[in-house]
Amino acid sequence: MPFHSIRFKIVLWHMLILSLALFIFGTVLYHNFYLKASDDTDDILRSRAKGFEQSINTYWEAESMAIAQGNRRVHFTKEDNINFIRLARRWVEEKINDPDLINIVVRIFDAHGNPIASSRNIPIAHLNESIFHNVKKGADHFENVFLMEDEKPSSFRTLTTPVMEGRRLAYIVQVASPLSQIHTVLRSLRLSLLVLLPLTVILTGLSGVFLVQLTLKPVDQMIETIHQIRAENLKLRLKIPGTRDEIESLARTFNEMIARLDEAFTTQRQFMEDISHELKTPLAVLKGELEVTLKKIRSTQEYETAMHSILEEVDRLAGIVGNLLTLARFDAKTTELDAQPLDLNALIKDAIEVMQVLAIQKDITLQFNSAHTVDITADKNHLRRLILNLLDNAIKYTPPGGKVSVDLRQQKETVDLDIADTGVGILPKDLPHIFDRFYRIDKSRRSAGFGLGLSIAQSIALAHGGKIEARANDPQGTVFTVSLPLKPKQVIEF
Numbered sequence: 001m002p003f004h005s006i007r008f009k010i011v012l013w014h015m016l017i018l019s020l021a022l023f024i025f026g027t028v029l030y031h032n033f034y035l036k037a038s039d040d041t042d043d044i045l046r047s048r049a050k051g052f053e054q055s056i057n058t059y060w061e062a063e064s065m066a067i068a069q070g071n072r073r074v075h076f077t078k079e080d081n082i083n084f085i086r087l088a089r090r091w092v093e094e095k096i097n098d099p100d101l102i103n104i105v106v107r108i109f110d111a112h113g114n115p116i117a118s119s120r121n122i123p124i125a126h127l128n129e130s131i132f133h134n135v136k137k138g139a140d141h142f143e144n145v146f147l148m149e150d151e152k153p154s155s156f157r158t159l160t161t162p163v164m165e166g167r168r169l170a171y172i173v174q175v176a177s178p179l180s181q182i183h184t185v186l187r188s189l190r191l192s193l194l195v196l197l198p199l200t201v202i203l204t205g206l207s208g209v210f211l212v213q214l215t216l217k218p219v220d221q222m223i224e225t226i227h228q229i230r231a232e233n234l235k236l237r238l239k240i241p242g243t244r245d246e247i248e249s250l251a252r253t254f255n256e257m258i259a260r261l262d263e264a265f266t267t268q269r270q271f272m273e274d275i276s277h278e279l280k281t282p283l284a285v286l287k288g289e290l291e292v293t294l295k296k297i298r299s300t301q302e303y304e305t306a307m308h309s310i311l312e313e314v315d316r317l318a319g320i321v322g323n324l325l326t327l328a329r330f331d332a333k334t335t336e337l338d339a340q341p342l343d344l345n346a347l348i349k350d351a352i353e354v355m356q357v358l359a360i361q362k363d364i365t366l367q368f369n370s371a372h373t374v375d376i377t378a379d380k381n382h383l384r385r386l387i388l389n390l391l392d393n394a395i396k397y398t399p400p401g402g403k404v405s406v407d408l409r410q411q412k413e414t415v416d417l418d419i420a421d422t423g424v425g426i427l428p429k430d431l432p433h434i435f436d437r438f439y440r441i442d443k444s445r446r447s448a449g450f451g452l453g454l455s456i457a458q459s460i461a462l463a464h465g466g467k468i469e470a471r472a473n474d475p476q477g478t479v480f481t482v483s484l485p486l487k488p489k490q491v492i493e494f
């Protein structure tokens, strides 16, 4: 898996984000657990301290009653009372084996902070100054401290609480719970997190690699197929993975693109074949005429006739090549339109005048239902060619006695030009093809043309942002409609 591959990137990012999320999760979990454990310890310490205070008080009440019966003058305050000190020590000794005290240390201090008794082997010392200061004011005090237990330092959570007698401080109870238990639990939690989290990340990474591999497998196959696609085998298609996801849609889109390319290549190839084919006939005729002429010595008259015939043939060839060049330029979009304001009405009149000669020769009525001036912005020469091509067809494919009528209609943003004839008509099956290059319905009529006239007309219409359509005329013949925008669009795509 190379580092720049999409697989590597997906898996790496996935692992990074997961690591970050798990790290935050672990930290929060650990912290919350720590807070909860501390709170629990404090609650236990508080309730133990209360219990011990009550227990000592009960002892003391019984004791003081016994003493009082013997001697009425004894004073019963606990503060600085030797009887209370003795009682407190006894109480602690008795309680040492109490199951309640297994995990709790109890220490009792007098009202000056001097130690009276301790439930464990902790060196007896005066109560820490700052703690004593707080407690003297009557407040409970929590603190984490290090105490030497059996000559080893261990950390304790302590609660020091004052016991009041009336308004005076009588003595101080300190309860402490070793923090080692919490620390042990926290250590094992830390350990679990340190092992489990990276393990999760690694496992997810591995499964990620597997999943990404699985998802991107069709892409590899696609790449392999794409490598094999060349101009010669555009029939090749990608296997559609059937995953119903973006990859499937990518494969479909790619296949559609190849299909379009294939069509374009086929058309291009067909066009080349057509060109060669079309040029072959006039060239063969030329060759034949030259050969026949050169077979023997001819008279000047004969040479002249032959030369005329050859010139005619050369003109035809030049015509085809010229038309092909025009089409090629439109195809390559290298034709610059010389768009200028012009009166379409006048342009049509001109064209009709030119074609009138042909029409009269064939006994065809050519009429123009002249409208008012129609101002459009267009390339005059190209437009003239378009109109002449259509008129030429109309006259060519209409038998003598027929009629060709031209109609101009101005719309809001376009102008529509109808050229209708009463000629041979075009069968519905041929209609979709008449604008194709070299397409001629009656191929036997050599004089008819090369089938490039309508292609050129269409290219001109498209270049102006317009269109050209053909339909059957009623009751017979054909109507060609050219629709042109009054103002050409900024960029003309065709």
Ligand SMILES: Nc1ncnc2c1ncn2[C@@H]1O[C@H](COP(=O)(O)OP(=O)(O)O)[C@@H](O)[C@H]1O
Binding pocket: 393, 394, 397, 421, 423, 424, 425, 426, 434, 439, 440, 441, 442, 448, 449, 450, 451, 452, 453, 454, 455, 477, 478
């Ligand atoms: N007005 C029309 N009436 C009947 N057929 C037509 C008409 N115009 C064009 N066609 C048909 O469309 C074909 C293509 O026209 P075109 O491209 O101008 O080629 P060409 O005129 O050189 O044959 C013609 O060969 C003809 O069969």
Ligand SMILES: [Mg+2]
Binding pocket: 389, 392, 393, 449, 452, 453, 454
């Ligand atoms: Mg023509």
